[in-house]
Amino acid sequence: MRRVVIGATAVSMALSIAACGKAGDDNDDSGSSSSGGGSKSIGLLLPDSVTARYEKFDKPYFEAKVKELCSDCNVEYANAAADANKQAQQVSTMVTKGVKVIVISAQDSAAIKSSIKAAVDKGVKVVAYDRLAQGPVSAYVSFDNVKVGELQGQALLQAMGAKASPSANVVMINGDDADPNAAQFKEGAHKALDGKVKIAYEQSGLWKDTVAAEKMSAAITQLGAKKIAGVYSANDGMAGGIANTLKGAGISTIPLTGQDAELAAIQRIVAGTQSSTVYKAYKPEADTAAELAVSLLQGKDIKGTASTEVTSGSGDKVPAKLLTPVSVTKANIKDTVVKDGLYTVAQICTAQYAAACKAAGLQ
Known part of the structure; x- marks a missing residue:
């Protein structure tokens, strides 16, 4: 198997997720999709509810695939609302309910380690979803995240052109x-950008649009509005805050990256206030997680699905499936997110964006 090593240093850094993620809000949707529990019960724990993808796409896709593969299985669902302590409690609650497999996108990959170990000690199988949690997880499904960063950096350079x-x-x-x-x-972004441009200001935005906006404002103050040639934002949520700050500072022509292919980001790309995003198809990821969960529930071999191996921050070797991300710019919106049915042209091209959509060939 191909081996991918994920350094312990990266996951032990101080608090500051995504493709595909972002820190959360006060909305705690910890209700279950079903109240059953029991031997055919699968838990789904997602990290926050302000990142649009999780409850709009990941959750329903996952639930539908589980039902397709196991008609008498039920899914117990909870959302951590960006609270690592709350997510730890949710793991404990799932175990108490008798859930046999837990699929978790960790709010804090290191902090959740003890909860995962406690669940595994009670016979529960754990699948790490989108984010590689520490501890004895049985499988992991995500995208090639270094590649995501490379795509972002490459797209930024392309958009900057001769500058x-x-x-x-x-x-x-x-x-x-x-x-x-x-x-x-x-890591991936630096691989693409280092030596080709000057990283003049670098900070964490904590996956929050408000924090990212503040950091962008500080960068403008430090560097000067006319001396910034491009902005790397790790995801679309933060890019939204950054775009607002740039607009407020009268900066409208510099490239800005993102990730997650959120609808608002696609619309910004059409309008020209964001230059690119990274599309990580949610359905294949959610479907794969469901396949792994059902296979583990039924005691089946998962090697055919998780054929790669990664090493987590806790040193655990984990069978994995890493999917391929795609860079999205104005030129390929129709061939990516529209073609895959993520959004319709009508959803993208509301009245506010009608003229821009026409110019982009979407209408």
Whole structure:
């Protein structure tokens, strides 16, 4: 099996997730999709409810695939609302209910380790979803996150064009360091950008649009509005806050990256206030997680699905499935998110974006 090593240092950094993630809000949707529990019960624990993808796409796709594969299985669902302590309690609650397999996207990959170990000690199988949690997990499904960062960096350079030079100032707003994916996005972006541009300001935006907006404002104050050639944002949620700050500062022509292919980001790309995002198809990821969960529930071999091996921050070797991300710019919106049915042209091209959509060939 191909081996991918995910460094312990990256996941042990101080708090600061995504493709595909972002820190949460006060909305705690910890209700279950079913109240059953029991021997055919699968738990789904997602990290926050402000990242649009989780409850709009991941949850329903996962539930539908589980039902397709196991008609008498039920899914217990809870959302951590960006609270690591709450998520730890949710794991305990799932175990008490008799859930046999837990699929978890960790709010804090290191903090959840003891909860995962306690669940496994009671015979529960754990699948790490999107973010590689520490501890004895049985499987992991996500995207090649270093590749995500590379795609972001490459897209930024492409959008900068002739302005990309070793002296060109780039602002870098990274994700939350409690999310191991954030370190990998950052690694990939630096791989693409280092030596080609000057990273003049780099901070964590904690996956929050408000924090990212504040960091962007500080960068403008430090560097000067006219001396910033491009902005790397690790995800679309933060890019929204950054775009607002740029607009407020009268900056409208510099490239801005993102990730997650959120609808608002696609619309910003059409309008020209964001240059790119990274599309990580939610359905294949959720479907794979469901396949792994049902197989583990039924005692089946998962090697055919999780054929790669990764090493988590706790040193555990984990069978994994890593999917391929895709860069999205104005030029390929129709061939990516529209073609896959993620959004319709009508959803993207509301009245506010009608003229821009027409110019982009979407109408």
